[in-house]
C-alpha cells in the first residue's frame with residue numbers, strides 16, 4: 001500500500017476494528033449501468049407487491065393460507081418441487097453468468113450491493129463527498145455534526161423500516177399491512193418480521209457493507225471455482241502502468257522509466273471494498289468497475305489512452321488471440337447452458353401438465369364400517385379437494401373396484417350430484433360408500449374413488465385408492 | 477485483515493455462524509413446513525400448543541436458527557483441538 005492511502009481516519013465500529021471505507025463517488029459509463037441496475041432492482045422490489053392481479057396481489061407468498069401466488073400461477077405445498085427447481089435454476093444461472101462475465105452479479109445485482117449503494121447515496125446526500133465525510137468524522141462533535149449524523153440515521157432508519165414493511169408485504173396483503181402499521185395496529189409476528197428485516201437491512205447496508213462480501217458471503221468464496229482464464233475480470237494493465245510515476249518524476253522528460261499509472265490513488269479511493277486493484281485480482285473485488293471509471297477519467301485528464309484498468313480476461317492479458325466468440329463458447333459455458341435448458345424445459349413441461357386439482361382421501365377413524373337403516377354395509381371417508389385452478393369448479397364422484405357398491409356425497413341421496421369448490425380453495429367433504437349385505441365382499445379390499453371436474457373443456461379425473469372394510473370375508 | 481485484533485475476529489466468527497445458520501434454518505423451515513402444516517402439528521402435540529400458521533412458521537424458523545447456531549458454535553469451539561496453540 002502506498003503511504004498516502006494510509007491516512008484514512010479510523011472509525012472503530014462495534015463489529016470490526018477495521019477502517020470504515022469511504023468510497024469516492026465516480027461517474028462513468030459503468031457506473032451509469034450500475035445506477036440503472038440499482039434503480040431498477042430497488043424499484044422492482046418496492047413496487048412489485050403493489051401490483052394487483054385480478055382481485056388479489058399479483059405476487060403474494062401467502063403463508064397463512066399456504067399458497068404462493070405468482071401472477072397467474074398458484075403454488076401449493078404439494079408443488080414444492082417447482083420451488084426447488086426454481087432455486088436450482090437460479091443457482092445455475094448464477095454459475096452461468098459467473099463463467100461468462102465474472103462477478104457481474106456482485107457488482108450489479110446482489111442485494112448487498114444494491115442496498116449498500118442506496119445507503120451510500122443517502123450518506124453522500126447528507127454528509128457530502130468522500131473528503132467531507134472524512135472531515136466530519138474527524139471533527140469534534142458540534143451542532144452541525146450532530147445534525148448531519150441524526151439526519152443520516154433518520155434517513156437510514158426510515159428507509160430500513162420501509163424495506164422491512166415491503167418485505168413482509170410479500171407475505172401478507174401489503175395494503176392492509178401498511179394500514180395496520182401506520183395506525184399502530186400491527187402486532188405479533190408481522191411486526192416482528194418488519195423490524196427484523198428492517199434491522200438486517202440497516203446493519204448490512206449501513207454498517208457491514210463490504211465486510212458481508214469479505215467474511216460472510218459464500219458466493220465470494222467459491223466463485224473462484226467458476227473462474228477460468230477466459231472469465232471477464234476487472235484488471236490493471238501492469239505492463240502499461242508500471243513503474244508508477246507521479247509529480248516531478250513524471251514531468252522529468254529525461255526519465256525513460258515511467259509507466260502510465262500516475263499514482264493518483266483514485267482507483268483505491270473509489271473502491272467500495274477498499275482494495276488496490278493494481279495488486280492483481282483479489283477475492284474482495286466485487287467487479288463493480290468503479291475503478292475503471294475512476295481511472296478512465298484520470299487518463300482522459302492527463303491525456304493518456306483509457307483502459308489502464310479495464311474489463312479483461314486472464315488469457316487476454318497473457319496475449320491470447322482468441323476472438324470474443326471463442327472466449328464465450330467454451331465447455332464450461334456450454335455445460336451450464338445445457339443443464340439450465342434441460343431443467344427449464346422440465347420445469348415448464350411439468351408446470352403445464354400440472355393438474356388443476358388435488359384430492360386427499362382419509363378414512364373415518366371412528367369405525368371400520370357400520371350398517372345403514374336399510375342394512376347396507378357403509379364406510380365413510382373424509383375428502384379434501386384442492387381446486388388449484390383460477391375458476392370455481394364442480395366435482396362429481398364415482399367409484400369402481402367393488403361389485404354392487406355405490407359412492408355418494410354424504411347427506412345427498414341421489415348419485416350424480418356434484419360438490420363445488422371455489423378457485424384456489426380447499427373444500428372439505430365426507431362421502432359414504434354403501435354395499436348391499438347380499439353382495440360378495442372381503443374383510444378389507446381396495447376400491448377406487450373417482451373425482452371428476454365438470455366445468456370447462458379440459459375436464460380431468462383423479463383416481464384415488466381407498467380401503468373398504470366389511471365385517472368378514474363373504475363369497476357366495 | 478492482517479491487523480485485525482482478536483475481539484474483532486471473534487465477532488466475525490459469530491457473524492458467520494449466525495448468517496450460515498440463518499440460511500440453513502431458512503432451508504430447513506421451507507422443507508419442514510412444506511411437509512407439515514403448523515396447525516396440524518399444534519393439534520397432535522403432546523402438550524397444549526395452539527399455533528396459528530404465522531406463529532408456527534416463525535417459532536419453527538427461530539428454533540431451527542437457534543439450534544443450528546448453537547450447534548455451529550459448539551463445533552467451532554470443540555474443533556479447535558486443546559493442544560493447538562491458542563490465539564489469546
Ligand code: SF4
Nearest residue numbers: 106110112213217220
Ligand atoms: S460478494 Fe456476496 S454479498 Fe458481496 S456482492 Fe458478491 S454476492 Fe453479494
Ligand code: SF4
Nearest residue numbers: 271285286288289291
Ligand atoms: S477493485 Fe475496482 S472493480 Fe473491484 S471492487 Fe474495487 S473498485 Fe470495484
